[in-house]
Amino acid sequence: xxxxxxxxxxxxxxxxxxxxxxxxxxxxxxxxxxxxxxxxxxxxxxxxxxxxxxxxxxxxxxxxxxxxxxxxxxxxxxxxxxxxxxxxxxxxxxxxxxxxxxxxxxxxxxxxxxxxxxxxxxxxxxxxxxxxxxxxxxxxxxxxxxxxxxxxxxx
Amino acid sequence: xxxxxxxxxxxxxxxxxxxxxxxxxxxxxxxxxxxxxxxxxxxxxxxxxxxxxxxxxxxxxxxxxxxxxxxxxxxxxxxxxxxxxxxxxxxxxxxxxxxxxxxxxxxxxxxxxxxxxxxxxxxxxxxxxxxxxxxxxxxxxxxxxxxxxxxxxxxxxxxxxxxxxxxxxxxxxxxxxxxxxxxxxxxxxxxxx
Numbered sequence: 006x007x008x009x010x011x012x013x014x015x016x017x018x019x020x021x022x023x024x025x026x027x028x029x030x031x032x033x034x035x036x037x038x039x040x041x042x043x044x045x046x047x048x049x050x051x052x053x054x055x056x057x058x059x060x061x062x063x064x065x066x067x068x069x070x071x072x073x074x075x076x077x078x079x080x081x082x083x084x085x086x087x088x089x090x091x092x093x094x095x096x097x098x099x100x101x102x103x104x105x106x107x108x109x110x111x112x113x114x115x116x117x118x119x120x121x122x123x124x125x126x127x128x129x130x131x132x133x134x135x136x137x138x139x140x141x142x143x144x145x146x147x148x149x150x151x152x153x154x155x156x157x158x159x160x
Numbered sequence: 161x162x163x164x165x166x167x168x169x170x171x172x173x174x175x176x177x178x179x180x181x182x183x184x185x186x187x188x189x190x191x192x193x194x195x196x197x198x199x200x201x202x203x204x205x206x207x208x209x210x211x212x213x214x215x216x217x218x219x220x221x222x223x224x225x226x227x228x229x230x231x232x233x234x235x236x237x238x239x240x241x242x243x244x245x246x247x248x249x250x251x252x253x254x255x256x257x258x259x260x261x262x263x264x265x266x267x268x269x270x271x272x273x274x275x276x277x278x279x280x281x282x283x284x285x286x287x288x289x290x291x292x293x294x295x296x297x298x299x300x301x302x303x304x305x306x307x308x309x310x311x312x313x314x315x316x317x318x319x320x321x322x323x324x325x326x327x328x329x330x331x332x333x334x335x336x337x338x339x340x341x342x343x344x345x346x347x348x349x350x351x352x353x
Binding site for chain 1: 172184229230
């Protein structure tokens with residue numbers, strides 16, 4: 006068993022990633038609330054965490070759940086955001102295209118999350134899987150289905 | 161990191177404290193000898209890291225021995241920092257801070273509690289400390305207890321010398337021990353033996 010590092014280390018290393026994912030998933034205005042909820046939940050559970058080998062995946066899973074809670078509480082479909090993270094976007098998906106992100110926001114939750122995590126937060130498949138709480142194959146499938154649907158809708 | 165994230169983290173620390181999730185709060189503070197690490201629990205000051213000690217190692221040790229809920233929260237240490245500042249200015253001769261003794265047990269803790277009663281500007285020998293802790297012959301163990309003092313400065317192990325007056329050892333290095341004794345007026349500026 007890996008010893009748990011001081012929680013501050015976890016915060017220092019992963020807060021930026023959690024914030025950008027939440028900004029992608031719930032929008033800038035609500036990201037702060039979800040960020041607090043994510044790290045408070047993590048802090049509550051932290052001493053009992055049995056495996057410290059994938060703290061990032063663990064945090065992203067919590068963040069993802071908090072984002073879902075947020076949307077459920079709002080009782081409507083997710084708000085798409087035009088701005089995500091300031092990273093180079095792969096595969097030719099333009100960063101500041103409101104139409105595109107509106108379409109992403111309209112995808113079913115798993116597909117939307119997979120697309121946002123892959124292209125908004127630049128996560129590899131295994132980390133998307135950890136964040137979504139599914140297998141890497143299922144994450145790849147959600148991403149594939151999401152992209153297929155986007156291509157169809159955006160022509 | 162964005163400013164938005166920094167603000168969120170600040171807010172998070174407040175909420176963690178309010179919800180009782182801040183098991184170990186820490187900060188760093190300047191001193192004439194270099195940066196100090198200060199850590200407290202809900203019981204009181206639990207660790208003072210001296211300038212020559214590795215802060216990351218001390219924090220990892222706190223995570224393992226007290227709780228992994230270790231967060232940087234400077235406000236929680238305001239009073240500790242204030243008293244230390246006054247002490248280094250020569251304006252405070254007795255700390256009035258709650259202490260958390262959990263990092264030392266048994267004989268060592270008894271030695272440290274005895275050390276904690278040595279008045280400002282006075283010194284004692286390792287032998288006297290061993291006797292006060294209940295075993296006069298355990299002089300070497302008393303020395304070890306001083307060396308492993310988790311709350312140096314506030315628990316003044318720098319006031320313990322060898323019988324005869326030689327400085328003995330210090331976790332923060334002998335120049336620091338000498339500097340502290342000069343500050344308290346025990347030693348003048350001459351190099352001690």
